[in-house]
Amino acid sequence: MTMRVTHRVATTGVVGGAIVLLALLALPVGALVLRGGLDGLRELGGDRELQQSLALTAIAATTATLVAVALGTPLAYLLARDRMPAGALVGALVELPLLIPHPVAGIALLLAFGRASPAGEALARIGLGVVGSPLGIGLAMLFVAAPLYVSAARESIARVDERYEAVARTLGDTRWRAVRRVTLPLAGRGLSSAAVVMWARAVSEFGAIVILTYNPKVASVLSYDRFTATGLDASLPVAAVLVLLALVPLLVLRSLRTNQARAERAW
Amino acid sequence: MVIVQGLSSRAGTFLLHDVSFQLASGAWGIVLGQTGSGKTTLLETIAGVRRAIAGQIILRDEDVTSHPIEQRRVSIVYQHSYLFPHLTVDENVGYGTMDTRFASDLASRFGVDGLRGRPVASLSGGERQLVALVRALARHPDILLLDEPFAALDPRRRIQVRRQLRLLQRESGMTVLHVTHDFAEAGTLGDLAIVLEAGRVIQIGTPTEVFRRPASGSVAEFLGAENVFSGTIQRTATPTSGETDVLHFTGEGIALVGVGEHAGGAGHAVIRGSDVVLAHARSARTSARNVLDGVVEEVLFDGMIARVAIRVGSTMLVAVVTRSAVDDLGFAPGLAVVASIKAIAVHLC
Numbered sequence: 001m002t003m004r005v006t007h008r009v010a011t012t013g014v015v016g017g018a019i020v021l022l023a024l025l026a027l028p029v030g031a032l033v034l035r036g037g038l039d040g041l042r043e044l045g046g047d048r049e050l051q052q053s054l055a056l057t058a059i060a061a062t063t064a065t066l067v068a069v070a071l072g073t074p075l076a077y078l079l080a081r082d083r084m085p086a087g088a089l090v091g092a093l094v095e096l097p098l099l100i101p102h103p104v105a106g107i108a109l110l111l112a113f114g115r116a117s118p119a120g121e122a123l124a125r126i127g128l129g130v131v132g133s134p135l136g137i138g139l140a141m142l143f144v145a146a147p148l149y150v151s152a153a154r155e156s157i158a159r160v161d162e163r164y165e166a167v168a169r170t171l172g173d174t175r176w177r178a179v180r181r182v183t184l185p186l187a188g189r190g191l192s193s194a195a196v197v198m199w200a201r202a203v204s205e206f207g208a209i210v211i212l213t214y215n216p217k218v219a220s221v222l223s224y225d226r227f228t229a230t231g232l233d234a235s236l237p238v239a240a241v242l243v244l245l246a247l248v249p250l251l252v253l254r255s256l257r258t259n260q261a262r263a264e265r266a267w
Numbered sequence: 268m269v270i271v272q273g274l275s276s277r278a279g280t281f282l283l284h285d286v287s288f289q290l291a292s293g294a295w296g297i298v299l300g301q302t303g304s305g306k307t308t309l310l311e312t313i314a315g316v317r318r319a320i321a322g323q324i325i326l327r328d329e330d331v332t333s334h335p336i337e338q339r340r341v342s343i344v345y346q347h348s349y350l351f352p353h354l355t356v357d358e359n360v361g362y363g364t365m366d367t368r369f370a371s372d373l374a375s376r377f378g379v380d381g382l383r384g385r386p387v388a389s390l391s392g393g394e395r396q397l398v399a400l401v402r403a404l405a406r407h408p409d410i411l412l413l414d415e416p417f418a419a420l421d422p423r424r425r426i427q428v429r430r431q432l433r434l435l436q437r438e439s440g441m442t443v444l445h446v447t448h449d450f451a452e453a454g455t456l457g458d459l460a461i462v463l464e465a466g467r468v469i470q471i472g473t474p475t476e477v478f479r480r481p482a483s484g485s486v487a488e489f490l491g492a493e494n495v496f497s498g499t500i501q502r503t504a505t506p507t508s509g510e511t512d513v514l515h516f517t518g519e520g521i522a523l524v525g526v527g528e529h530a531g532g533a534g535h536a537v538i539r540g541s542d543v544v545l546a547h548a549r550s551a552r553t554s555a556r557n558v559l560d561g562v563v564e565e566v567l568f569d570g571m572i573a574r575v576a577i578r579v580g581s582t583m584l585v586a587v588v589t590r591s592a593v594d595d596l597g598f599a600p601g602l603a604v605v606a607s608i609k610a611i612a613v614h615l616c
Contacts, residue, residue: 161349162316163316163345163349164349164351166311166314166316166336166343167345167349168362168363169335169337170339170341170342170403171342171362171363171364171402171403171406172337172363172406173337173363174335174337175335182351185353186351
């Protein structure tokens with residue numbers, strides 16, 4: 001076989017493989033949007049339950065993301081800078097929820113924060129019931145999606161050379177002031193894109209939420225509910241709207257990543 | 268005053284081991300060594316960027332070994348300037364100081380006042396280094412650590428900046444510890460030279476001492492001595508403690524009379540190319556103790572300087588002369604010449 005033929009076979013293999021995978025990814029989404037997209041957008045104006053469900057999903061995902069940013073950024077910093085005792089173990093623990101099937105995550109949350117648990121009982125006593133409440137939704141979202149934030153934030157912080165912080169400290173900053181003034185702004189785009197990824201993952205969560213809080217319904221649960229109660233056609237508009245809304249964080253993410261790559265090249 | 272005693276530190280798998288030296292207040296120390304010898308690790312350990320695993324760091328009569336970076340009150344300038352890319356030049360310069368007038372004066376002295384307001388991304392490598400230097404100086408540091416801070420400057424600018432910095436250092440009495448690969452810089456600026464090899468100090472002295480009398484063959488080679496020979500050193504008289512003696516060297520097919528403090532045995536003979544005098548014939552009477560017959564093998568020009576390689580027996584000797592000397596005396600491959608070297612120009616170590 002000549003070199004040219006080998007090259008052609010290899011090129012065909014690479015391009016063919018890419019096309020097959022793209023088709024596998026695009027076909028179901030395309031079919032869903034084509035069949036239910038327009039109806040979904042039309043229904044969005046008049047379907048009160050769908051509106052409430054989308055609002056609840058957005059609020060819960062945003063709250064979970066804000067909590068993850070507030071609590072996860074310090075953790076990501078400590079892990080990125082190897083300042084956490086037993087850092088490897090803590091890192092593995094943080095990423096564990098990514099590997100647990102989501103209904104199992106729901107069961108674990110139910111055990112830890114359900115009415116029968118000490119934590120759940122204590123929360124219920126101050127009026128913060130976890131099961132069947134928006135708090136449960138936020139908690140489930142936080143549990144399954146925060147590891148994505150911490151993981152990406154850790155990488156983003158690790159990419160900022162520690163010497164920037166050291167130089168800031170020779171210029172009079174304390175460690176945490178240097179982190180605030182230098183490290184976080186330099187990791188800023190990476191942290192934002194980590195938050196967007198987490199938000200998108202939280203919005204799409206179903207397994208853990210359905211076990212902890214079936215009602216009130218977030219969009220994913222509503223879509224499943226309509227599918228089981230009234231069939232495919234009724235669930236299509238909700239599902240299609242969810243897919244279309246997922247495009248928003250995706251576009252934000254692309255833009256953030258492009259800007260970050262450009263900024264890092266200039267350092 | 269900077270006192271480092273038995274300092275050890277780790278950078279990945281690299282170990283800086285048992286480093287000791289003293290740098291007086293207002294002095295300029297030069298740290299020399301090949302890439303990977305531990306120069307940056309030493310500076311970073313003094314600054315507190317790296318943790319000392321043994322030893323002591325005393326700055327201004329205070330033991331700061333366990334102090335955090337910000338409490339050591341030293342400024343550091345890296346070769347990669349580490350300007351904060353999310354801030355403008357102005358914001359970088361003013362980052363650690365409230366004294367905006369002084370910062371502005373420094374910016375003007377080092378020629379970066381025209382860069383104010385510009386984003387860091389738009390600066391060249393040399394401009395970044397200058398801004399980083401001004402940023403560090405703007406804090407009125409009394410101890411300044413420099414890690415090849417002029418590497419990206421063009422030669423003319425480098426000389427100007429060096430001169431400005433030396434002036435500023437004399438005005439302020441600042442103590443400087445400066446890593447450089449530039450021997451001219453070391454010779455011009457340094458009061459003390461510290462030579463590192465594989466994480467250990469192998470020589471400390473004034474730059475002149477270190478250049479004229481390198482402690483070992485590897486130091487000599489690193490410092491750019493053209494002729495370093497390995498062989499045996501023999502004493503002809505009883506050693507005079509702590510003083511330089513006349514010694515005899517044989518090795519690599521060459522026999523030399525030289526000076527040094529060597530006890531005898533295996534060693535090196537180091538001769539700077541500029542100390543080798545070439546002539547067409549032997550002079551009847553000469554003070555040079557080493558007169559060697561040879562044949563020119565190669566003449567290499569570097570601007571107005573020429574390196575003339577001469578075969579002496581089985582070994583090569585390099586003489587550094589001017590281009591005009593080559594032209595006047597007609598040095599060319601195949602020409603028989605006589606190389607004369609004074610004994611005091613043959614350093615035995």
